[in-house]
Amino acid sequence: MGDGPDLIGRRLREVRAWRGLSLRATAELAGLSASYLSRIERGERPVERRSTVEALAGALRVAPTELTGRPVAPHTPGESEGHAAVEDLRGALRDIELDAVTPESTGGLRTLPELRHDVDRAAAASFACDYRCLGAVLPDLLPRVWAHAGRIDGARTLLIECLFHAFYLAKDLGYRDVGWSIAGHLHRAAEATDDPAWVAIADYMRAEAMVGAHARTRALEAVVRSADALTPDAGPAGQAYGMLRLSAALQSAATGAVDVVPDYLAEAADISRHTGDGNFGGQHFGPRNVAVWRVAMAVEVGEIDRVPELAEAVDVEALPLGRRAWFLMDVGRGLAAQRGRETVAVDTLRQAEELAPQLVHANPFVRETVADLLRRARRDAGGRELRGIAYRMGMGA
Structure with a gap:
């Protein structure tokens, strides 16, 4: 399907036709009004809530990712490397599940401080939402730490941390299947700590x-x-x-x-x-x-009217970089849903993008918001800034 700005609406219309369901029948199954669903399909309303996406996916009996289009295709070399790293993680998880991972197969025995140094390096990239740097170290690091978890005191906690960073790399880039597999390994590692x-x-x-x-x-x-x-x-x-x-x-x-x-x-x-x-x-x-x-x-x-007031209560500068980017994405989405606040919404999303571009570009709800703002934008300074974000997302303008 084309990657135009009305992402979910286009996919929804295509999947509904594939299922042979009328618009009214789909709306009834999802608990939505037919007029609202029609506006989504025509690209006149963004899909802003998880509950809406998942209700529609349930009505059509498909995975929510069939509608959100995740994983989103990368549009820069840095983003491509993050996605490539997820594929490398698949291979690492396969080797782990086949008991093919040993200290010898991962470069020999390491000390706990050496492993700690490597995990801290991954953590720095993870908390900065720098998937390019995280992807450069994680596929080799995960099996290495796994191989030491039962051999060195303290290595099991490092394994949990490593799996944590692997999970968010996969999840944030839209690879839910890999995320689920990692979550299972993480749970078993956590249980082993008692x-x-x-x-x-x-x-x-x-x-x-x-x-x-x-x-x-x-x-x-x-x-x-x-x-x-x-x-x-x-x-x-x-x-x-x-x-x-x-x-x-x-x-x-x-x-x-x-x-x-x-x-x-x-x-x-x-x-x-x-x-x-x-x-x-x-x-x-x-x-x-x-x-x-x-x-x-x-x-x-x-409850979008509450967003500005609630946002005022947040000490933004005290937040870690990744958490700050998530916060700004949510604030931007909330402001974008309020008529007359489009310019400040774009500015807020731009701040999030400056902090964590790969995270912002891959988020399906931000993409929906940007698509909706594009439809409403005039050819003014705010519109040019908005089209810049859309271009960097690979959405055109």
Whole structure:
């Protein structure tokens, strides 16, 4: 299918025709109005929520990625290298699953400080959303750390960290199947530590790998069950508990159960007052992160009028680079949905792009927002800036 700006609408129309379903029948199955669905297909309305994408995918009995078009084709050499690294990760995971990984096959025995240095290098690239640099080290690093996990004290924690970075490389670039495989390995590695906090973080990440209406329901059940099994404290267990409550808010919003979202956010906020801002499991849980999630959930449930006020409560400069980019993407999406705020929305998305271009270019909801803004833009300074973002996304202008 062509890669025009009305991405989801075009794919939706094509898949619906392939299924032989009328527009009205599809709308009824998805719980949407026929007029709204018609506007999506004609490219007159963006699809802004996970719940809408997953309801439509469920109605058409396809994976949500069939509608979002993920993975998005790379448009720069740097982006191409990130995607190529995911394919290399497939090979590394295959070798791991075939028990073909040993210290000898990965370059010989290493000391814990040597492995720590390599994992820290991957972490720096991961938290900066630099998939090019991450992809340059991760496919070789993962099997190397895996080979040492049962041989050196402390290496198992490094393995969990390495799998964490591999998971987000695959997930952020749209390779959900690879992400799911990595999440399974991560969960088994966490269970081997006998640490409930690590297992809870693994539960959180496995839920992140689940997409689709039925999968979201299972994910919600899993994160609620995992949180209920924890005894939250002011340390790692409390941070893991808070992330599970934030995940429960997202899964609820994505399945349309918006009435319970504030309750889960309130529980996360309550525990964050005890934990403070931390970074157990690479999740940066704490009051700052809860404030970021409040913005994301407002966008997800359609409470876009609240976005500016909620965004004001976030200490943007204190956020890690990757988290700041996610925050700016959500704010930009929320502002773009409000008439008269298009220029500031474009400026906000441009700030996100400057921080993490590969992340922004690959995000299907940002692409929908940019496509919608393109349709509304006039030939002014804001329009030129917007067309620049669209061009760098490979969407044309």
